[in-house]
Amino acid sequence: MTVIHSCYQGQLRCTASHGPSGTQLETDAPTDNQGQGERFSPTDLVATALSTCILTIMGIVAERHGWDLKGCEARVDKTMTSEAPRRIAKLTVWVKLPAHLSDQQRTVLQRAGEQCPVKRSLEGAVAMEMVWN
Incomplete structure (x- = not known):
């Protein structure tokens, strides 16, 4: 089992942390859905x-x-x-x-x-x- 921890950062952005490696990524809502579209949705x-x-x-x-x-x-x-x-x-x-x-x-x-x-x-x-x- 792989655990991924996600946290809402505000302004329709989230961070996610890959449990086994600690690698992090950010998401953003797309521009056509109220977001800034500056990250992967x-x-x-x-x-x-x-x-x-x-x-x-x-x-x-x-x-x-x-x-x-x-x-x-x-x-x-x-x-x-x-x-x-x-x-x-x-x-x-x-x-x-x-x-x-x-x-x-x-x-x-x-x-x-x-x-x-x-x-x-x-x-x-x-x-x-x-x-x-």
Whole structure:
């Protein structure tokens, strides 16, 4: 179990501390929801968790096989609902695999990325689209 401690700082900002490492981050409400938009918003962190989870799981698989995945990138577009209640409507993730990978390696990595824990946790609650390049 991992413990994360969060504290409201006022002015729609929070800090969060990662228990095992002590690393801290700050969040801010987005400008379209009364905030200053100067930090990741909580829903931005959900989108970030999805893209970094995909990259991490593919990295685990690549390391297991001795494949070089350095430079692999993911971009995620987060779309919020326009009507109440406010929530994430859709996450679209573009994954750019290194050009030197074979078709077989790409297939294995894509399959692994599609099964990342964050994606599996969000399925059924948030619409997601994966675009592989």
